[in-house]
Amino acid sequence: MKRTADLKTEILVVGTELLTPYFQDTNSFFIIERLNDLGIGVAFKTIVTDNREDLVGCFRTAMKRSRLIIAMGGLGPTEDDRTREAAAEALGRKLVFDETVSRSIRERFRRRGVSMSSSNRKQCYVIGGAEVLTNPNGTAPGLWIASGSRRFILLPGPPHELKPMFEKDVWPRLRAIRSGFTLRRVLKITGMPESLMENRIRAVYAKLPPEVNITTLASPGDLQIRLAVSGVGDPASSEAVLGTIEKLLLKKLGENVYSRTGETMEEAVGALLRSRGRTLACAESCTGGFLSHRLTNIPGSSSYFLEGVVSYGNKSKNRLLGVPLSLIREHGAVSGPVAEAMALGVMRRSGSDYGLSITGIAGPDGGTEAKPVGLVFTGLAWRTGLSVEKNVFFGRREIVKFQSTQKALDMLRRRLMEEEI
Amino acid sequence: MKRTADLKTEILVVGTELLTPYFQDTNSFFIIERLNDLGIGVAFKTIVTDNREDLVGCFRTAMKRSRLIIAMGGLGPTEDDRTREAAAEALGRKLVFDETVSRSIRERFRRRGVSMSSSNRKQCYVIGGAEVLTNPNGTAPGLWIASGSRRFILLPGPPHELKPMFEKDVWPRLRAIRSGFTLRRVLKITGMPESLMENRIRAVYAKLPPEVNITTLASPGDLQIRLAVSGVGDPASSEAVLGTIEKLLLKKLGENVYSRTGETMEEAVGALLRSRGRTLACAESCTGGFLSHRLTNIPGSSSYFLEGVVSYGNKSKNRLLGVPLSLIREHGAVSGPVAEAMALGVMRRSGSDYGLSITGIAGPDGGTEAKPVGLVFTGLAWRTGLSVEKNVFFGRREIVKFQSTQKALDMLRRRLMEEEI
Numbered sequence: 001m002k003r004t005a006d007l008k009t010e011i012l013v014v015g016t017e018l019l020t021p022y023f024q025d026t027n028s029f030f031i032i033e034r035l036n037d038l039g040i041g042v043a044f045k046t047i048v049t050d051n052r053e054d055l056v057g058c059f060r061t062a063m064k065r066s067r068l069i070i071a072m073g074g075l076g077p078t079e080d081d082r083t084r085e086a087a088a089e090a091l092g093r094k095l096v097f098d099e100t101v102s103r104s105i106r107e108r109f110r111r112r113g114v115s116m117s118s119s120n121r122k123q124c125y126v127i128g129g130a131e132v133l134t135n136p137n138g139t140a141p142g143l144w145i146a147s148g149s150r151r152f153i154l155l156p157g158p159p160h161e162l163k164p165m166f167e168k169d170v171w172p173r174l175r176a177i178r179s180g181f182t183l184r185r186v187l188k189i190t191g192m193p194e195s196l197m198e199n200r201i202r203a204v205y206a207k208l209p210p211e212v213n214i215t216t217l218a219s220p221g222d223l224q225i226r227l228a229v230s231g232v233g234d235p236a237s238s239e240a241v242l243g244t245i246e247k248l249l250l251k252k253l254g255e256n257v258y259s260r261t262g263e264t265m266e267e268a269v270g271a272l273l274r275s276r277g278r279t280l281a282c283a284e285s286c287t288g289g290f291l292s293h294r295l296t297n298i299p300g301s302s303s304y305f306l307e308g309v310v311s312y313g314n315k316s317k318n319r320l321l322g323v324p325l326s327l328i329r330e331h332g333a334v335s336g337p338v339a340e341a342m343a344l345g346v347m348r349r350s351g352s353d354y355g356l357s358i359t360g361i362a363g364p365d366g367g368t369e370a371k372p373v374g375l376v377f378t379g380l381a382w383r384t385g386l387s388v389e390k391n392v393f394f395g396r397r398e399i400v401k402f403q404s405t406q407k408a409l410d411m412l413r414r415r416l417m418e419e420e421i
Numbered sequence: 422m423k424r425t426a427d428l429k430t431e432i433l434v435v436g437t438e439l440l441t442p443y444f445q446d447t448n449s450f451f452i453i454e455r456l457n458d459l460g461i462g463v464a465f466k467t468i469v470t471d472n473r474e475d476l477v478g479c480f481r482t483a484m485k486r487s488r489l490i491i492a493m494g495g496l497g498p499t500e501d502d503r504t505r506e507a508a509a510e511a512l513g514r515k516l517v518f519d520e521t522v523s524r525s526i527r528e529r530f531r532r533r534g535v536s537m538s539s540s541n542r543k544q545c546y547v548i549g550g551a552e553v554l555t556n557p558n559g560t561a562p563g564l565w566i567a568s569g570s571r572r573f574i575l576l577p578g579p580p581h582e583l584k585p586m587f588e589k590d591v592w593p594r595l596r597a598i599r600s601g602f603t604l605r606r607v608l609k610i611t612g613m614p615e616s617l618m619e620n621r622i623r624a625v626y627a628k629l630p631p632e633v634n635i636t637t638l639a640s641p642g643d644l645q646i647r648l649a650v651s652g653v654g655d656p657a658s659s660e661a662v663l664g665t666i667e668k669l670l671l672k673k674l675g676e677n678v679y680s681r682t683g684e685t686m687e688e689a690v691g692a693l694l695r696s697r698g699r700t701l702a703c704a705e706s707c708t709g710g711f712l713s714h715r716l717t718n719i720p721g722s723s724s725y726f727l728e729g730v731v732s733y734g735n736k737s738k739n740r741l742l743g744v745p746l747s748l749i750r751e752h753g754a755v756s757g758p759v760a761e762a763m764a765l766g767v768m769r770r771s772g773s774d775y776g777l778s779i780t781g782i783a784g785p786d787g788g789t790e791a792k793p794v795g796l797v798f799t800g801l802a803w804r805t806g807l808s809v810e811k812n813v814f815f816g817r818r819e820i821v822k823f824q825s826t827q828k829a830l831d832m833l834r835r836r837l838m839e840e841e842i
């Protein structure tokens with residue numbers, strides 16, 4: 001993010017459990033995104049245990065180097081919750097009993113038919129001079145503290161308390177201080193390796209104005225290009241710049257771009273099926289139901305998804321899909337002809353408009369020299385035609401499964417796009 | 422983690438992209454786990470952009486408060502890679518050209534048939550007095566620096582370079598400084614809400630020796646209790662302590678514990694099926710293939726998983742599973758009798774030993790007052806019997822799907838356990 005030098009910003013995440021191998025902090029990703037929306041970048045994120053001395057030290061360090069300090073976690077009622085005390089010590093302020101906070105916590109307990117526990121009493125103390133941010137979803141209030149040109153914000157750790165509080169009470173206050181913006185675009189791409197994508201778009205990089213931030217994310221079968229421009233004032237010219245770059249990228253990447261508004265592949269395919277009033281059925285072997293699972297993760301998919309068959313064994317392929325056993329004997333279960341027969345079979349038997357099939361070797365075992373692990377055939381049947389693709393995917397079992405379903409969905413997506421014309 | 426006061430440890434993660442909403446740092450979780458294995462806890466983790474001044478500041482702060490400092494990222498050949506320079510500045514040392522590193526980078530390029538790019542030249546400079554850690558998987562060498570009682574370790578950011586380097590060159594050096602240990606146990610639990618589990622094990626908490634760290638992780642349908650003991654010297658007594666606590670927990674939680682060695686539910690079920698030489702087929706409605714997907718994520722599952730049917734519509738339930746349309750008319754597709762008929766149907770048609778079925782309303786739409794979103798029936802058929810369970814799960818679509826498959830798998834697991842007796 002550009003343009004942050006004037007409001008150096010730092011995030012402090014408090015929680016001993018976040019320094020174990022088991023817990024990821026997710027709050028800060030939400031906070032970073034929302035700060036970016038105001039054109040505010042984050043310079044430091046520190047994760048610290050609930051050790052009081054360490055916490056005070058982190059606040060002091062933050063005060064030396066940053067002007068906006070957002071701390072989260074450690075505001076609860078237990079002994080281990082020390083963020084309030086540590087911030088007060090670093091700021092050289094006292095904790096004062098707040099009657100309004102006390103009343104609201106007591107009221108919260110009363111509504112549940114219990115009286116306030118004594119441990120909650122510490123939550124009624126706030127840092128002197130702080131503005132209290134009410135917490136409708138928990139007992140810990142947030143605090144907004146102005147100290148010279150610095151702003152301190154203390155937020156509770158549980159995401160369902162932090163997020164609404166940030167949206168309601170923090171973001172508007174920050175916007176009043178700094179009315180910048182970040183505009184974003186995301187393109188999702190499939191059907192090409194990362195290196196090929198990089199080659200195709202190299203020329204666009206060269207034309208990139210310095211204020212545009214470009215990030216690529218790559219995982220097998222799925223690529224993303226993210227564009228961001230931060231600024232202050234009127235975003236119209238930045239909007240135009242982003243639009244121009246997006247157009248250049250689309251020209252270079254063509255139909256490999258499956259998403260321009262953040263939707264997943266299964267959402268993109270689902271929207272196309274729905275808008276054309278078409279239905280789908282799936283027959284899977286090595287992906288074991290993952291294709292149906294992805295399609296049915298979309299709310300309302302029952303309007304276009306009719307059925308799925310996971311035919312692991314040859315007998316199932318024959319009984320459930322009508323694939324002739326002689327065809328399997330001749331070509332093997334992992335073969336183009338069997339993929340075609342599976343797609344046709346599931347389409348005809350279910351009465352759907354499209355039949356999608358996958359047969360392959362997901363690994364790690366079962367590969368041979370002629371048919372290695374990762375060899376996958378994907379088939380697509382429609383009322384007047386049939387197509388099949390052969391690929392060899394790399395990676396462990398789950399990654400082969402993902403790439404196989406991605407390829408199958410992409411075949412259907414491209415077919416549906418063609419039919420539009 | 423206990424016993425860390427004598428080797429205060431800090432992790433520095435360098436990378437502007439890690440302060441955007443899109444990238445999670447994963448290296449530090451690996452590092453924390455491996456440090457814990459030596460009984461070393463981590464007090465701070467700071468994520469910082471590649472701004473040179475900020476980086477130098479972070480190193481200076483770390484030097485004031487920590488004795489072991491592990492920095493990762495920012496050792497590459499580009500202008501944005503500034504970790505080496507920043508660490509040298511903070512340490513007050515010079516960067517010196519290292520002939521051995523230069524030779525190894527040139528050799529690396531030669532093997533690929535290209536000559537070393539000029540930008541890689543900066544990677545040949547190392548901090549004066551540092552031990553070089555060779556990088557067989559990339560150009561950036563790691564550095565091990567002793568400075569008084571402090572140790573600085575600089576590691577490359579790409580995980581496939583960092584991890585082998587850490588294992589080969591860093592861990593053994595750390596073990597020589599500090600030969601502690603951390604022993605761990607993990608129990609995975611299902612079939613009870615978190616609050617019930619907490620109630621059941623409260624008495625165990627009270628008996629917990631202070632050196633034992635207990636952590637619970639809760640997600641819908643899946644709970645974990647993690648135990649850890651850190652120490653130095655002979656781990657035998659800690660081993661015994663952990664064993665005793667584990668036994669107490671097992672007694673309190675009984676058959677709800679589905680995993681004691683880290684395995685997933687689908688692995689636990691797969692191992693039981695395999696050891697008893699039994700086979701399985703699945704019929705799913707609202708989970709849309711997720712049950713089959715989970716089962717077939719396990720390598721070798723083709724030896725016990727025969728087939729799956731995703732019968733979204735009533736016609737599919739009738740044609741693929743033989744569920745009478747009159748039964749669906751009478752009770753509704755989401756009902757106990759239909760779940761039973763699905764489980765029986767898929768077992769009989771596939772010839773499997775067990776049939777597992779799920780029918781329900783995954784949401785967000787499709788619920789009624791009598792049959793709300795989250796209402797799910799899971800059925801299990803075996804050669805001599807049949808059972809069905811009714812649950813109402815909360816959460817968004819994917820979470821309802823997960824809990825439904827977890828419940829179905831757990832029914833089969835408990836049945837397989839009973840048959841053992």
